[in-house]
Amino acid sequence: PIYHWQCSNHPAAMSALAQFLLNDGRVDAQVVSYVTQTLQLDSVSDFANFWTSAEYEKGVQADIVQKVAGFGDTSSPAAKLQTTRLRAAWKLAQGQAPGSPTAAKAPVKEAAAAGQCVGMGWTSPDVTTATWDGLWAALVFKARNPEKFKMDVSDVVVADRPGYLARSMTINATGKRVEEHIYASERKGE
Numbered sequence: 530p531i532y533h534w535q536c537s538n539h540p541a542a543m544s545a546l547a548q549f550l551l552n553d554g555r556v557d558a559q560v561v562s563y564v565t566q567t568l569q570l571d572s573v574s575d576f577a578n579f580w581t582s583a584e585y586e587k588g589v590q591a592d593i594v595q596k597v598a599g600f601g602d603t604s605s606p607a608a609k610l611q612t613t614r615l616r617a618a619w620k621l622a623q624g625q626a627p628g629s630p631t632a633a634k635a636p637v638k639e640a641a642a643a644g645q646c647v648g649m650g651w652t653s654p655d656v657t658t659a660t661w662d663g664l665w666a667a668l669v670f671k672a673r674n675p676e677k678f679k680m681d682v683s684d685v686v687v688a689d690r691p692g693y694l695a696r697s698m699t700i701n702a703t704g705k706r707v708e709e710h711i712y713a714s715e716r717k718g719e
Contacts, residue, residue, distance in 0.1 A: 549573050549625075554618030560611050563597045577622035581679070589615035665713060672696055672711050 547565050550556040570576050580588040590612045594600045600608040671678055672694050673687045685698040690710070697708040 544571055546570055546572050546576055549622070550576075550615075550618055553621060554614050556614050556618060557597075557600075557607075557611055559597050559599065560593060560615065563593060567596075568593070573622050573625050576619065577625070580619070582623075585619050586616060589619060668711065668713055669694065 544565055547561050550561045550564065564570050570579060590603055593615060594608050594612050595603055600611055602608060675682050675685060675698065681701045682698040683701055688695045694711040696711060697706060699706050
């Protein structure tokens with residue numbers, strides 16, 4: 530027998546992102562399927578952080594709508610409607626996603642007012658199922674490959690130092706060269 534919770538169109542089987550796009554964004558089911566299955570975005574936070582605020586307007590059209598069968602002609606009314614709905618959903622997701630820049634602004638301002646050092650203001654739930662070596666390997670990979678994580682940079686140079694990584698790179702938007710030291714604290718879990 531097939532139970533109602535096994536059907537992919539039943540709300541209990543849909544991801545939170547699919548429900549958000551279908552219900553709040555009123556986005557076409559084909560587009561939602563492309564976002565969740567092809568792009569493999571799992572959460573509202575993933576969707577909110579997939580593009581920067583500078584690139585989302587073209588991003589929803591070029592990265593999604595143009596690639597979904599039936600919406601390839603972006604001048605068609607249906608494609609324009611889906612593009613508009615995705616843009617509105619992205620803006621709505623910015624306010625809902627815990628990892629989005631909009632959601633992260635308030636805590637950073639409060640912490641700064643209290644005189645606390647917050648770094649980049651990014652936090653995550655405690656990681657309890659990874660080894661220290663695994664976390665370090667992930668940190669090293671991300672530090673060495675910032676362009677794979679949507680950082681608009683070039684001329685990245687990373688050097689291993691005792692207890693930290695030294696990274697220098699050029700920020701493409703400003704043309705400025707930055708240098709930073711990347712540390713991990715096992716004691717603090719960060």
